[in-house]
Amino acid sequence: MDTNQINSLVFAYLGDSVYELLIRNHFVNKGINKVNNLQKVVTNYVSAVSQSKHINYLLENNYLTDEEIDIVKKGRNSKVYSHPKNTDILTYKWATSLECLFGYLYLKQKLDRIEELINIILGDNL
Secondary structure (H helix, E strand, C coil): CCHHHCCHHHHHHHHHHHHHHHHHHHHHHCCCCCHHHHHHHHHHHHCHHHHHHHHHHHHHCCCCCHHHHHHHHHHHHCCCCCCCCCCCHHHHHHHHHHHHHHHHHHHCCCHHHHHHHHHHHHHCCC
């Protein structure tokens, strides 16, 4: 698949699902079996504020390759036409950049890399 022809917001659209599924799966596998508890714990990782914090952590600690940084920048700089009322536009753009990265990696079938980044995010308890 030629990912050069794909809009970064399409990567983010797909990456949102990939990221949230992996986070949900992690906590279900941890034995959390009440939906209310799952929702509270998962929200700590999938909210725009959390995603913004996670992508900045990955960048600041040099966990990303140059190729991944380029994708993050494209996602962050993409033109968004709206954002949730409960977050500012800058936080939303950073969250979008994390989703963009996961969507890109998924389409490139870099599943090992996705797992590695998820483990960093979950393991470092930001």
